[in-house]
Amino acid sequence: MRPVDVIRRKRDGEELSPDAIRALIAGLMSGEIPTYQAAAWLMAVYFRGLGRAELAALTDAMLHSGEVMDLSSIAAVKVDKHSTGGVGDKISLCLAPAVAACGVAVPMISGRGLGHTGGTLDKLESIPGFKVDLAPARFLEVVREHGLALIGQTATVVPADRLLYGLRDVTATVESIPLIASSIMSKKLAEGIDALVLDVKFGAGAFMKTLKDARALAEVLVAIGADAGKRVTALVTAMDQPIGRAVGNASEMREAIEVLKGSGPEDTRALTVKLGGEMLVLGGAAADAAAGEERIAEALASGAGLDRLRRVVIAQGGDVRVIDDPSLLPQPRARVEVPAPVGGIVQTIDAEKIGRAAMVLGAGRRKAEDDVDATAGIEVLHKVGDHVREGSPLCVLELGDAAGVADARALALEAYTIADAVPRRAPLVAAVIRSHEPGSPPEAATA
């Protein structure tokens, strides 16, 4: 089939054969199919969606566009976790060591953040000396020995996604659930894992603004995983305020260490326990989610998770002294409090605005080639439901090298709404979708 006919079929809402989809991705990678045809196809997909078989074929074609990891030399069940991203989302940093401590292998491959704050890699790199670019053999060795390793994606993994994502970014085709889902899943499946837990967030600070969209994305993600023969569980979680207290890079690493020491903010801890519980179920280390959650809670309380982090920091060349003395992590050059303009109860904290405030201070990237400032960020002192007095600090701007204090302060103030009513709180986990439960995933997986 000629590329123009593939575009036409999709434009007219017809189903594409797996062969047609494979040929499209192959032609795009070889340069035989020009980017303008890919762009027209992406826009047609935006309007028409992709059926379940099309999604399976697209994801498969993308993941085989590059190197696929071979983790078969690791005997344990290998489970990774992926979050669609939120403000203050440092969960991977405390989750992966806790899960590894419970006997499930976590070969975690993360991206860098592009947006409000850094990604998992940026946060890890705030530990002096920590290397996220291990060679594949060394990566396997670390996972085999310590049950986890935390590295960055290499350029050889899923090049088709980089090409397509670059195009989507400039052709207004980013916001398409099947395209988002195939992008995420192709990268995760290329890791060679057995199972995956997904944290699909919704709310002001998340990519999906509504529960409905987040649930739809979660269902498509789980369906793709199931069709690729993997066990996948997606939690749809609320991102109605920043997670925990720390929004930044070094500060989020610090908060993750606190959680691994059995303390830390309640929501950070709760999300770690929930996601970890599901990972243990998929990894065969717990009979059900409740049992899994209990084991994760124990790993946090006992320090077993912290011990795993200690081992992996050493294995990946980091300064292990930061575990016992987090003050050795990079510190902001100054801290500026943002006082409450009125007294009352915190009703909402717009996570996106807090994220943008952190980015203004240097914690995030405007462009892919920017560096993040490990020391910059926001400390959220008061969360939704807290009583505050007029003039008492709501949050603290943590200053790095960047200017922009006035803009960051304005954004932080805008983020807070304060009133007298008792605010309604959404439950942390709005839905759980499992590939290995009857009736899940749904048959229709279109956008």
Next chain:
Amino acid sequence: MRPVDVIRRKRDGEELSPDAIRALIAGLMSGEIPTYQAAAWLMAVYFRGLGRAELAALTDAMLHSGEVMDLSSIAAVKVDKHSTGGVGDKISLCLAPAVAACGVAVPMISGRGLGHTGGTLDKLESIPGFKVDLAPARFLEVVREHGLALIGQTATVVPADRLLYGLRDVTATVESIPLIASSIMSKKLAEGIDALVLDVKFGAGAFMKTLKDARALAEVLVAIGADAGKRVTALVTAMDQPIGRAVGNASEMREAIEVLKGSGPEDTRALTVKLGGEMLVLGGAAADAAAGEERIAEALASGAGLDRLRRVVIAQGGDVRVIDDPSLLPQPRARVEVPAPVGGIVQTIDAEKIGRAAMVLGAGRRKAEDDVDATAGIEVLHKVGDHVREGSPLCVLELGDAAGVADARALALEAYTIADAVPRRAPLVAAVIRSHEPGSPPEAATA
């Protein structure tokens, strides 16, 4: 506005400002906006359509992407005619001289055919020596002196349309009424004419397959013309069988000469009179369509139209002897009759299949760079409603240099359906839409 935001707005069904559309076309022409962004935008337009103000802005931006003709030195009202194309459509060849003979200037600029048979230029070039590439000054001189000239589009006219059409052709975005309409009208408006008559065809041999689509296109074309300050009339006409008897190039030129001599097939003549009547109304040479039609019929009967053709053939360097002796036009090397497989009444003749048969014999182009064979074509001996005997010829294959007789015969046979019933005939003109009538053109002009 960034190009990605222009794409996003259109994707979301929002209206684009004239400035945004102008910037899009300018950026595309300068190369600042890459073709993949244009392709995504075109697909978004395919799904979302364009509003009336958007269409006006797009057409204006396109027509000003290149040279705009200045016909102000010609005192008479200047009226052109455009057909969306049909099989056996030689109407321009007899129409333009007849209209000019009635005192309306016809500065006709045509394209080459890409498809079943040649375009008006190809048919004119079957006259030995006839030049369609007059310099602008000479074009004006011929129009001024003889009331008409017939030339081809130069490369400097509406380059944005060539770029966009090239993209549409390979991105499955050809079949979009607003894109078709802005393409047609930008080229016609760039001619510097005062008024335009459009023949929008529907049926098996036409670009628009249904009356509904043809009417929608006609309405959009008329609206664009009105918004550009021009008087435009569109006739929506049936293309349920080939027009006239001749399908080819030299043979269609010959049929046009017959019509100008007061004879020729009834439908070719009727369409000439209908379209000509409207051109005279727009050109101020007739009070209404009926009066206009009467004057055209006189110009055909009196030979006044033929005299104009004679003058213009001489002016454009052609061998004028073909007018009195059309056998001097290129002749096919052989003629092969296609006998009726059964007796009965001709129910339908699929014009597209007849067109393809002619193309197989060399009368049309597969690719833009192909040459057409002036001698090849199909002579349609029997039309819808004719009684035929088994074994008597339905049509004649006129052979040029190309092979393909077997394929052409098969296509010609497939085109005919013969049965005993009396076939229903659609009226020749299904609708007339005028820019200068109350209530026309419609307010909503989206796809």
